[in-house]
Amino acid sequence: MQMIRRPLAPGETNYELIWLSVSSVGLVLAASWLALKLPWPICLFHALTGRPCLTCGATRSAIAFFHAHFLAAFEWNPLAFLCYCGLSLFNVYAFQVVVLRALPLRIARLSASERKFFRHFFIGLLALNWIYLLLANPNL
Numbered sequence: 001m002q003m004i005r006r007p008l009a010p011g012e013t014n015y016e017l018i019w020l021s022v023s024s025v026g027l028v029l030a031a032s033w034l035a036l037k038l039p040w041p042i043c044l045f046h047a048l049t050g051r052p053c054l055t056c057g058a059t060r061s062a063i064a065f066f067h068a069h070f071l072a073a074f075e076w077n078p079l080a081f082l083c084y085c086g087l088s089l090f091n092v093y094a095f096q097v098v099v100l101r102a103l104p105l106r107i108a109r110l111s112a113s114e115r116k117f118f119r120h121f122f123i124g125l126l127a128l129n130w131i132y133l134l135l136a137n138p139n140l
Contacts, residue, residue: 001111052133054129056133057077
């Protein structure tokens with residue numbers, strides 16, 4: 001894998017602007033939802049099977065994460081916690097690119113074997129997270 005810092009080419013998608021905007025809007029909507037004390041969303045998978053889904057605990061993990069209760073956030077849903085950490089780091093990077101005009105990072109080359117590795121790695125993470133949720137919350 002080769003990553004390079006370079007200016008955006010004419011007509012190239014500015015992913016940093018898009019995802020920083022999506023992340024910011026999502027944060028505002030989630031905070032508004034909680035501030036208005038709207039009802040929690042119901043998990044259809046959990047309602048039908050009685051078992052936790054892949055994302056069970058992600059909302060509680062997010063609330064704990066934003067209250068800086070990182071261990072509790074990790075315990076609710078480890079994969080969601082890692083995603084929140086990654087999203088926080090990405091938002092700092094995207095802010096630097098969008099507001100401070102730093103050069104964006106782009107993946108220049110990704111071989112077929114690297115794509116296969118990343119695909120299997122993320123599928124494995126999903127599977128391990130689900131196993132953790134099934135074992136950590138047997139009464140859910």
